[in-house]
Amino acid sequence: MNTLVLGGSVFVGRHMVGHLLDAGHQVTVLNRGRTPTELPEGVGRLVADRTDAAQVAAALGGCDWDCVFDISGFVMAAGGVDVDALVDCFDGHCGRYVYVSSEMAYDQALLGVMPWTEDMATNTGGPATYGGFKALVEATLLQRWRSRGFPATVVRPAAIYGPDNNIFDMETPMWLRLAQHRPVILPHSGMVAHSYGHVDDLCRAMLLMATSDAAPGQVFNVSAEAVTTRHYVEVLSGIVGVEPDIVEIADAELAGLDRAPFGHLFGRVHHNIVSSDKARRLLGFEPSIDFRTGHTGTYEWFRERGWDRLDGPLHDPLWRASWDFEWEGEVAGRLRAKSL
Secondary structure (H helix, E strand, O other): OEEEEEOOOOHHHHHHHHHHHHOOOEEEEEEOOOOOOOOOOOOEEEEOOOOOHHHHHHHHOOOOEEEEEEOOOOHHHHOOOOHHHHHHOOOOOEEEEEEEOOHHHEOHHHOOOOOEOOOOOEOOOOOOOHHHHHHHHHHHHHHHHHHHOOOEEEEEEOEEEOOOOOOOOOHHHHHHHHHOOOEEEEEHHHOOEEEEEEHHHHHHHHHHHHHOOOOOOOEEEEOOOEEEHHHHHHHHHHHHOOOOEEEEEOHHHHHOOOOOOOOHHHOHHHOEOEOOHHHHHHHOOOOOOOHHHHHHHHHHHHHHOOHHHOOOOOOOOOOOOOOOHHHHHHHHHHHHHHHO
């Protein structure tokens, strides 16, 4: 296939490029060219800001693609974009269009209803919010499919993890908390349950969507196991080989804080589980990397990168996610003092 990846510089995009090359496909990426990255040999690059449809159209030059993988379509990178104008650049010029959405495209009033399936209501938060923007793009693409046969497929992953993860309040700080014997603050009795999926399983699912006749016009959840936050900490501490220093925080104590002393996936807003049954049924998708194995490989990557020796937080300018161990330690100290 002659493929185009919108994004392609970091995490999911980087892995997608690798999967396409491994499968023998021709790959070009389109991005703003601002993220310093070395593309693999043989990968073409087009430079354009996706928020400017005219700029995108000029960069594309009327080329046709067997499949376009839209991995950079989220509000922090594409906020304010005229979605219809962007889709116009590809309408009639691609055999498939696979859009990476998110579980956050679901109506967040569904919290506590499990599992989430693709026929449930979508996010009404509006285009300025992450989930609302995802839902808006989904609706535009699916309407194009219904009205004009635009071959769009939507994939909704849950929590994606794995090597190259550039959201810095997920597994990266957890490895550090554990390896440096720092407290792990656990809210809601450690019972927040969430679905997790490895980045390479997501890429394999998207390859299926690029070729399956059942994919156009459909929305697919893609994830693997759902685990509680307590299980998450227990598994990752086992991989590091330490006993976790868990400090539980009661809801009443949490309500008195101006910011959370833990990563975003531990909050009540992520207490949900998605069903991937539709992807199994229509695409034959089965995740091949289980939670423990996937995180073991991620920890190996983390150490090979030298991040186990980090002496300060990492900051990603796009997601604005990081960690604050001083704040976590202060909260943990208060909680322990009250329990004496």
